[in-house]
Amino acid sequence: MAACTTCNKEEPAVQLKRCAKCSTTPYCSRECQKADWRAHKRICGKQADSFANANVHDPDEMSQSPKKGLEKSVPNPFTRLDNGTYLHNRPEKDVYRLLIDTYRLRMDDMYNLEGQADGDSLYGGASDGLRGFQRFLRQASVRRGVLPSWWTPEKQQECEALGMDSSQWQNLTKTTSKQEIIDYYGDPRFPMQLRMLGEAVYLSAPGGGDGSQMRKMMAAMEGG
Template sequence: MSSSTACASCSKSPPEVKLKHCAKCPEVKYCGRVCQTAHWPAHRAVCVGQTGGTPRTSVPPRSSAPPSSSSSSSSSSGGKLSPAKGVKKGIASPFTQLDKGTWLHNRAEADVYALLIDAYRLRAADMYNLEGEAEEDSIQGGAADGLRGFQRFLGRVAAARPALLPPWWDASKKTACEDLGMRAGQWSSLRAAVEKSDLIEHYGDSQFPMQLRMFAEAVYGKAPGGSSGSMMKAMMMAMESGDTGGYEATNIDLSKILGQRR
């Protein structure tokens, strides 16, 4: 491994270049995103192996509210509301709503803000874990927070897929959403990375990370690692309509269908 005072990929050192450390391995430094991406195949096993997942900062306290008896299932399928907790109110048939582009519609304002933040945070983690790609101003790239990346994410939603946002969305709501992400000591923090397991625990729904990933895929037009959630979404929609085809969601190996995402 290169000296900690030089880029781990090209070996250049200050003052020729400015170095930033890997979010999870402070001793490994890079002069930029190109070198970090190029070095990822060699660094991935060591980096991901340290905690078994995405680089992280401290994670704010999770919601301690117990799920209600009417929505305590860990599955999004069927007639139950999803997610079971972590929001003011879940929605029915979430995968059907994703397909219609109305997944964020008819939700409480605070819930929309939180879900946009989590869709971005999980997408950033997936891009890092699957493709070794980390934007320089992201947590995965060593920044203190992911505000800049989240602002680009919101801009992309508004420009490419504005109908995904609720009808009441405007510039003031965008600012309020960003402000929530920068508020200290709460779940929806852009100062902390998240993993799939964090999201499952917070929302009480084993399939909720899939919903967040599918929303982000609708925004970007593709999923990390070259995978596609279209087949899984069709399967989940069939289950929501009662046509399970002899399968239950708990019997499906989601990792194979979703490109081995963590």
């Protein structure tokens, strides 16, 4: 029977959730996960690699992503990430959606993996994530090649307005999670794509790791 890695409490006495990054190590609470993070971060990346390998199917099946949720799916997303062109040659609104959900997932990862919350995020008590998202966009704008060539201050305003539209799923007044991202986009590898895009902006992976080896491995599987 599965038990919390830190306190060894078992189900059904507690409800276990697995580490959002490696999808392997179980914890009963954020406190237990935070207490184990120093030890767990040494193996988290390797476990994430193993989980990804176990969930890789036919390369043809992997090539177009996502299955739903955007106006247009694209071929070889991990190759595009490795080449720094992930947001290029997409419909404008798809770029906006991807940026919003990259930010939202990063805030969720910070809270659940590191026990931290930006003061201008929903996890830090803000009524919406707009200010934090604006800060994220400023960082993205200084990372060479991350944003498409058509990006302007006016396009940023359009992106922010989409994020504040409560009728949109990509909504800065609501949190999201890895599982919600998978369910909405219909692609179990889509959270990994958003995390890698976030790494290109923040210059580190969730939990302070380095996802470059995983990115290159996934790109190689696409034939890139």
